[in-house]
Amino acid sequence: MRRFYEFFAGGGMARAGLGTGWTCLLANDFDAKKGASYARNWGAEHLIVDDIRNLGPDDMPGQPDLIWGSFPCQDLSLAGMGGGLKGARSGTFWPFVHHIQSLRDENRAPAVIALENVLGTLTSHKGKDFTAICRALRDLGYRFGALVMDAALFVPQSRPRLIIVAMRNDLPLPKGVTATAPQEPWHNKALCNAYDALPKAVQKHWQWWDMPQPPQRVLRFADLVEDQPKSTKWHNKSETRTLLSMMSEVNLAKVETAKASGVRMVGTIYKRTRVEHGIKVQRAEIRFDEIAGCLRTPAGGSSRQLIMVVENDSIRSRLISTRETARLMGLPETYQLPERYNEAYHLTGDGVAVPVVRHLTKHLFEQMIPAMQGQTA
Structure with a gap:
């Protein structure tokens, strides 16, 4: 059974997308109302409703195979105030990084990290915020890449989102999850431009993640x-x-x-x-x-x-x-x-579309993380 942490968990939509083959070790969100919905649907056994900054190592049990983080988008969106990763909300990315560093220091770093946010992340502060995210993942010891996934491929809602996926450097890359160049529909012009703007030292750690396209949506x-x-x-x-x-x-x-x-x-x-x-x-x-x-x-x-x-x-x-x-x-x-x-x-409006996570899970996460990897809780 693969295990995960879900930061900025909201109502647990990433958990819904991961499916029954995954075990939650930790779910965290600072919003009490969202926490109540999470507990109502998933139980509160592994739920901590608190600011991510207030969590400590003792709050993070076991060794997760995956850490999912849909960190707040307010300071990165085009409609926001432009605070970027220095903003009060989107700046919670840095405590998230700190927690992964703490796990790494204890030899408990996850095999895979997944980050979800708005497409404005690519251009926030003229690309400096996207560069900072990539550099942070590199410094944590991960290879990384990004995909643009529109929920409209799966459900009748226009909802493009940036998904950054990082895999630990010391783990072997499975066959079939990378491409040698950008691939449609996952790598659009904005993403390619953001990649081109990365420093060469950061680009060296980039992967063009690839997945099959889903069947054509028939749901209206x-x-x-x-x-x-x-x-x-x-x-x-x-x-x-x-x-x-x-x-x-x-x-x-x-x-x-x-x-x-x-x-x-x-x-x-x-x-x-x-x-x-x-x-x-x-x-x-x-x-x-x-x-x-x-x-x-x-x-x-x-x-x-x-x-x-x-x-x-x-x-x-x-x-x-x-x-x-x-x-x-x-x-x-x-x-x-x-x-x-x-x-x-x-x-619902602040969540991640469940079928998007399901597609990522089937074609990336479960390929990167063998089912028998890490059995100690």
Whole structure:
């Protein structure tokens, strides 16, 4: 049985993706509400709800084969304040590194480290933050590489994320997990540019990780929509008219095209502030491409995704339901969500898509870590 630590664990979506063949030795998150959801779904035996900075060696049992870290993205995202790895939230990457160094000093370093974050990590501080992450992994004694993985390959949600995977230098590279050059769809132009900008001494430790592409996704967003959601209500006609009034001509034309299609069409909407003729205007922007927009944490009403169902002349709208957000993250129907809407939306919108972790697990992690490796707890 392979063993893992899950830092910045949230609701345990990385754990869900790893699957039943893995044993959790430690789960950690500083958010008490997320911790409550984690405990509700996975139990609290190995859960520590506290700031990562407050953990010590005694809190980290055994020798993990894998350490997963979805460290906070706020200071690395394009919407953030630009603090980068020096920011209060994304800066928790450094205590994460310190803990791995402590494990290394005790000969308990994991075989594999996986980091997940937004694509803004590649360009934060003109690439200096990405270089710092790579250099830190090198100094810990790892070879490393990165992949860009969009959840839309697996579920109907546009959610590209950067996944950095590092493997200990003293372990043999298994066949079939590396390529000699960048490979589609895992290595896009932004990632290649970030690699090119790395110092040569850091590039020497780089690997182009490779995996097979998943089968073409057949699941549509419309397949996930609830007719009678429990977490939210359908708008009345006046509220739907107000939403339509916030659309530009281009977006209204999309609605008219959906009406004329003669079939049931489901679109997703985000409210965004646009500058038109020098004036800031809030617009409702809709897409009917069978893919939901990227779920985000709710920092206000404008950041919560809405849906619109169009069938002939019938138009209905509402907030996306929390169960729909869970489905967009690939969570099973049995996953227990918080009862409060914003708590559930925050939990799912701040997580990692389960099928992304599952694909990584099957084609990288379980190839890098033999099933019988390390049996002492």
